[in-house]
Amino acid sequence: MASAVQSPFATLLKRSKFSSFDPRIAQVYTTHGGDAHRGNWGFKRPLPIRRRGAYITVKAVDSLEQQTEWNSAEPQAMWMKNWDELQVNPTSEESRRAPSEASGDMLDSEYAPTQTDPKCWRSSAVPNIHAMSNLEFKKCVAHIRRKREHFFEYQEMKAEALKKQKEMKGMEEEASKEMRTDSSKESFTSKGSFKGKKAPPEKLRTDYSLNDFAKWESEGIREHPRSRSLESVPHRSAGLHYSHFSALQTYLSTKEHKGRLVEEVRGERGKALYYVASYAGMGTLVQQKNKGVGNVMTWGDASKTGVTKLRPESVLLEKAPEVVYKRQGLKAAKLSMTAFANDTQSHSQSNTHRPGSLEYITAEPLSSFANHTPHPKRSARFDNLVRKSTQPLPRAPSETTLDFLQGILRKQNPGTNGKGDLEEEKS
Secondary structure (H helix, E strand, O other), rough: OOOOOOHHHHHHHHHHHHOOOOOOOOOOOOOOOHHHHHHOHHHHHHHHOOOOOOOOOEOOOOOOOOOEEEEEEHHHHHHHHHHHHHHHOOHHHHHHOOOOOOOOOOOOOOOOOOOOHHHHHHOOOOOOOOHHHHHHHHHHHHHHHHHHHHHHHHHHHHHHHHHHHHHHHHHHHHHHHHHHHHHHOOOOOOOOOOOOOOOOOOOOOOOOOOOHHHHHHHHHHHOOOOOOOOEEEEEEEOOOOOOOOOOHHHHHOOOOOOEEEEEEEEOOOOOOOEEEEEOEEEEEEEHHHHOOOOOOOOOOOOOOEEEEEEEEEEEEEEOOOOEEEOOOOOOHHHEEEEEEEEEOOOOOOOOOOOOOHHHHOOOOOOOHHHOOOOOOOHHHHHHHHHHHOOOOOOOOOOHHHHHHHHHHHHHHHEEOOOOOOOOOOOO
């Protein structure tokens, strides 16, 4: 059976960006080729920006004035390109405060492939009450009220489990204490018996919150084979990038980038604490010990620009911008990055292909690396130093020239001493 022929309008609508446009999501659009020259961005009407490499965000396709409302998104797009060149994994504020197994890396690195436990992929999430409507929230509250007796049973169950855990721990401590007492009984006979202080009994926790109960209940609902409930698993970097870069991959595939030391922050006693650098499109902190040989720039002095080569050390994602409904953009993001100066080239690659690829395996090293001679041994270097120290000091160039000329005169006039005077006869 032949497939139905689509109309030109349906084909054009599928290829355009108008069908995927959502006014509540701040999507970044671009155009290429001849469409950029004609101002065709895939919307209802052409836009006045007609050049390649431009990026925009559209707020409304049709305004009250029958116009397409758009804003420039080039700063955001350029910043994302700079960020992709760094290849750094940012750490979020939540993972730094409460590290857990569930907050680990869910993406395997191609340099060290490992298998992760599927239990780590599922976090104990609760229903998002902020995304509920008034009717849904009332139903959720009524559902919680019906679960009151189950909540009390859950508290008793957790308290009983914790009590058994404490008893097992106490029995293990007593057994280990008896073993230590038997082994050291002979050494303490002359000094008397050793009496240790008993620790005060710990109070069992009974104030289990509703949040813990909701997590436990939601886990039970999701474990049902026919459950259709979706769990909230936010991205660890809020979609900043979707690749996990290892330290080796970053070292091999990136190089130092230029930065500028713009300010020196001093303490109360005038001692330099750290430096503020302009690097990768954002303010970066450089510690005093990692400054290198670079100096802070001086305004109006062309010889002191403060330019130095930097490498990122750590990045902390404090707050991610909200791109849905509020459309905050890049200005709402808060990133804290520390870097260190690397004045010399950190590494030179004899093989410029991607590590692990077929070209990388079959490529031959460059001539500069093939003819590379290793450093001499330490003993040979010491011998060279001794040989140089025992050699006579070089004479001045003027004295060497005069001696050479005097030798020429002796050859021409054997009876002279090189100064034009006759030599005295030897007795």
